[in-house]
Amino acid sequence: MYSKGFRPLSIATVVALASALALVFFYAPNDADQGFVQKIFYVHVPMAIVALGGWVAGGLMAIKHLRSGDRSWDVRSYVAIHLSIILGVGVLVTGAIWARASWGHWWVWDEPVLVSFLIVFLLYCVYYPLRFSIEDPERQARYSSVFAITAGAFVPLNFIAVRLAESFTHPRVLSQTGGNLPGEMRLTFLVSLAAMTLLFVTLWKLELASKNASAQLKRLRTKLNARLAA
Amino acid sequence: MIRAARAILVKDLRLELRTKESVPAMTLFTVTVYVLFHFGLDRDTLEGSLASGVLWVTLLLAAVVGVARLFAAEREQGGIDGLLLAPVDRTALFVAKAAALFLFLCAVEIVALPAFALLLLGPDLLEPLPRLLPILLLANAGLAAVGALVAALATATRAPELIMPLLLLPLLVPVLIGAAEASEPLLRDDPVADRLGRWLGLLTLYDVVFVLLSVAVFDYLLED
Numbered sequence: 001m002y003s004k005g006f007r008p009l010s011i012a013t014v015v016a017l018a019s020a021l022a023l024v025f026f027y028a029p030n031d032a033d034q035g036f037v038q039k040i041f042y043v044h045v046p047m048a049i050v051a052l053g054g055w056v057a058g059g060l061m062a063i064k065h066l067r068s069g070d071r072s073w074d075v076r077s078y079v080a081i082h083l084s085i086i087l088g089v090g091v092l093v094t095g096a097i098w099a100r101a102s103w104g105h106w107w108v109w110d111e112p113v114l115v116s117f118l119i120v121f122l123l124y125c126v127y128y129p130l131r132f133s134i135e136d137p138e139r140q141a142r143y144s145s146v147f148a149i150t151a152g153a154f155v156p157l158n159f160i161a162v163r164l165a166e167s168f169t170h171p172r173v174l175s176q177t178g179g180n181l182p183g184e185m186r187l188t189f190l191v192s193l194a195a196m197t198l199l200f201v202t203l204w205k206l207e208l209a210s211k212n213a214s215a216q217l218k219r220l221r222t223k224l225n226a227r228l229a230a
Numbered sequence: 231m232i233r234a235a236r237a238i239l240v241k242d243l244r245l246e247l248r249t250k251e252s253v254p255a256m257t258l259f260t261v262t263v264y265v266l267f268h269f270g271l272d273r274d275t276l277e278g279s280l281a282s283g284v285l286w287v288t289l290l291l292a293a294v295v296g297v298a299r300l301f302a303a304e305r306e307q308g309g310i311d312g313l314l315l316a317p318v319d320r321t322a323l324f325v326a327k328a329a330a331l332f333l334f335l336c337a338v339e340i341v342a343l344p345a346f347a348l349l350l351l352g353p354d355l356l357e358p359l360p361r362l363l364p365i366l367l368l369a370n371a372g373l374a375a376v377g378a379l380v381a382a383l384a385t386a387t388r389a390p391e392l393i394m395p396l397l398l399l400p401l402l403v404p405v406l407i408g409a410a411e412a413s414e415p416l417l418r419d420d421p422v423a424d425r426l427g428r429w430l431g432l433l434t435l436y437d438v439v440f441v442l443l444s445v446a447v448f449d450y451l452l453e454d
Contacts, residue, residue, distance in 0.1 A: 123400035161404035
């Protein structure tokens with residue numbers, strides 16, 4: 001039923017998530033000027049990185065689909081984009097909470113990473129109406145792949161444009177912390193990132209297994225109905 | 231390929247000249263949006279970032295109107311079957327549609343820019359005009375490439391008029407950033423060219439990426 005290696009993968013995910021949470025709460029020090037609320041960083045940033053990676057991966061899988069004509073790659077691309085959109089909601093919510101706590105506003109327009117993320121998120125939200133308003137399955141797969149490739153290429157381009165547009169006066173939390181993170185925070189961050197990546201891959205495989213199972217069930221049902229009718 | 235693209239382009243331009251459908255509608259639309267902005271902002275004249283923002287948002291919305299009609303003749307009269315049966319590359323179709331949209335946008339701007347200067351713009355338009363031209367041309371190229379791609383992408387859906395603007399507008403955010411930031415210093419009371427090269431570079435990068443991308447993926451659209 002499940003693909004090979006699914007059980008060890010899910011165990012690794014649980015272990016990584018548990019140790020990431022343990023590190024966040026008991027090991028990583030409180031930030032000097034932001035205090036406890038800075039710990040949302042260990043959820044927010046890994047989620048954003050994994051979501052963006054999932055979108056780009058969805059684009060690459062779509063290229064594979066168009067090149068090989070194998071529709072299972074389109075399903076893989078769809079599941080990757082779908083999970084990234086769910087993570088994207090989490091990124092925007094945790095980002096807003098963090099912004100409220102550290103700058104006093106729920107939304108700040110001069111944080112280029114957050115603004116770029118919103119634009120990309122809005123674009124990917126159109127993936128669902130686009131995909132599900134095309135009825136022919138073969139055409140649906142083809143058009144969805146073209147969208148996935150276009151949007152995947154748009155992700156880095158949009159980040160360049162928004163970063164250029166913002167004035168360079170605002171302190172850049174991400175590049176600062178990414179650049180000179182103290183050792184304990186860096187370790188916690190890397191473990192959280194690994195845990196989030198594992199979680200994404202596990203959910204991706206699970207969703208694919210469930211999609212395959214329901215497709216198989218549908219095939220068996222039609223077979224059964226045909227036999228009963230005969 | 232080039233001959234096929236030119237034939238389709240000439241067909242589209244002739245159709246536009248005879249029916250006078252897209253360009254007059256887009257132009258009228260820009261003037262209407264200026265009026266809306268006059269009341270919405272409650273300002274008689276604009277300069278600087280407000281002027282450049284109003285100008286570019288209006289042109290982007292006018293492009294949405296143009297993109298909505300880009301495959302209209304093909305869809306409504308079944309011309310798309312003729313085009314697809316013809317033994318030509320899909321790329322030719324993309325090049326022709328993007329070129330048509332580019333020319334439509336240029337034609338709209340010939341009226342929309344003077345209308346903007348007359349109705350809303352505070353500072354003089356003639357002085358910064360030579361430096362505005364490359365911005366307009368590069369932005370039109372980006373709008374045309376993305377517009378043709380999105381129009382083709384949306385035609386297969388059940389509600390193209392709904393999907394198209396939702397797809398097009400987020401994709402155009404970098405064009406808006408580049409064009410509005412580049413025009414902003416030129417539309418001040420004392421126009422200066424501030425960091426013009428950087429924004430023209432961004433627009434060029436966008437155009438190159440999306441033209442190449444559209445040419446690469448267009449073969450997979452509109453084939454049935």
